Amino acid sequence: MKQIMHGECLLFFAGSLRQLLINTIREVRMHFMTEKEVFVRRTSGLIRNLNAWDVLWFNILWMAPTAITVYGIWAQQLFPGVDLPMTAVISIFISIIIGLFYAMFSGAMPRSGGDYVWVSRVLHPILGFMGIFFLFVAILGIAGSYVPWFTQWGIAPILRFTGNDAAAAFISDVNFNFVLAIIIYILFAALISRGAKITMIFLSILGVIIVISWVAFVGTLLTTPLDVFKANFNTYSGMNYDQVIAHAQSLGLPTGAVASATVLGVALTYLNFTGFNSSVYMAGEIKDIQKNQVIGIIGAILLFGLIDWLVYYASYVGMGESFIIAIANLAGKGDPMYTLPFPPFLHFLFQYSTRNPVIFGLECFGWSMMTIGAILTYVFFGVRVIFATSFDRILPSALSRVDDRYNSPYAALIFTVVVAIIMQVLWSYTPLLAYFVYLMLGWMIFQGLASIAGIIFPYTHKDIFETSPAVSRKKIGSVPVLSILGVASLILSIWIAYASIAPAYVGTANPVYVAFVFVLFGIGAVIYLASWAYHRSKGIPLDLVFKQLPPE
Secondary structure, three states, rough: OHHHHHHHHHHHHHHHHHHHHHHHHHHHHHHHHHOOOOOOOOOOOOOEOHHHHHHHHHHHHHHHOOHHHHHHHHHHHHHHOHHHHHHHHHHHHHHHHHHHHHHHHHOOOOOOOOOHHHHHOOHHHHHHHHHHHHHHHHHHHHHHHHHHHHHHHHHHHHHHHHHOHHHHHHHOOOHHHHHHHHHHHHHHHHHHHHOOOHHHHHHHHHHHHHHHHHHHHHHHHHHHHHHHHHHHHHHHOOOOOOOHHHHHHHHHOOOOOHHHHHHHHHHHHHHHHOOOOHHHHHHHEOHHHHHHHHHHHHHHHHHHHHHHHHHHHHHHHHHHHHHHHHHHHHHHOOOOOOOOOOOOOOHHHHOOOOOOOOHHHHHHHHHHHHHHHHHHHHHHHHHHHHHHHHHOOOOOOHHHHOOOOOOHHHHHHHOOOOOOHHHHHHHEEEEEEEEHHEEEEHHHHHHHHHHHHHHHHHHOOHHHHOOOHHHOOOOOOOOEEHHHHHHHHEEEEEHHHHHHHHHHOOOOOOOOHHHHHHHOOOOHHHHHHHHHHHHHOOOOOOHHHOOOOOOO
């Protein structure tokens, strides 16, 4: 009996020892897995070769300068009497607060992926991926609309102005635009594949062209008497300047600025400002990031704000504030008095300020280059997002492969271009992308999450915060400036999100369109959970990826 008991004890001891060894091996394997298996590689493969000039133009081109000639008319249609120059001033101050917050947070976590990296490390990876998935789909959806903008609202007006109506109609055709979009995306893929620096040089060239066209627009409006605009409008438009204003007044429309309309109208102007902080998505490629990120973001806000304000101010001087309010709303309401063959966008109306085809052509050509630059920044952003999320293994790690010669994530580039072409199909041939009317709501939700992450980051991740650059560690008393800016950014995000769905903005909120925003967030959650379950089945603890910053 004793032998049996001794044998059972020996077996029990051996079994316990075996289980202990198994557990120990598993723990050791899990420990080393954080470096050898969880991360695709020890370095990202990206190089820091971008300076403040590159950051500045990337942010400005993302914001689509000169698109304000469209946004201003939309704002007047939504908020009759909105003081457009004042909305630009207010948007500058809002953007500076949020821009400083993003620049400081980017300095603390200087990795490609921007707020996705912050939210996924500080709050939870599922929140980070949900937000960036929404933004990825939404931004490439916007890119789909910009190719028709390039032809129909940029090049076609030049052709019509010079009497080439047939050519203008041809390039405005939906099939022509779809083929052109594919060509543009392929050319952009070739450009981006040669590295971030080459891409930024091309963007800065586009930026200079746009600024020249902006100077032509503003300079002409400020130096041409209003009577010249009136006379040309009455002669060439088939409408009468004074009758437009009088008819609008009979409909109860204001003839000047309205404070309540201006407060709400800031939401639309700020929509045009969004992207001033887009350089955070390429933070892993910026040299001396604590300095260049601040210069690039704040500089972009100030320059874009100057362009915005001057375009609106010059338009009021050269065309008349009452006239702009009136014609925008007559067109928006479909009033029979409005007979122009095009929307009353400011750069279209500019043809009545000058009959010089060179000046008008320069302005429209610069406007069209704005759309090209914006599309390029959106595709570049998409590539960096796919790279960052695949580097974290949420998406297949093969998508984070980098070309050794040009240090370009070629696999992510191919994937992004394919998605962009699919979005172009949806934009061209289906009404699906109309569901993005509440884009700003989703964007502000994600910005709000990033704000919360910034508020608590100095307290929950002290190890990273205390080793951040000095500019990111600044405090007022004992409170980190990053946390203070995070609170301000959160408040502003909530306000802009509300304004974007307020009844005065788009009428009664469409529940289907609002639900679409949350559906996209939900799809992002499903993708993350599927990836987490897959890696768990392979014995890979995906959660460990987000316990530290991605390697450089």
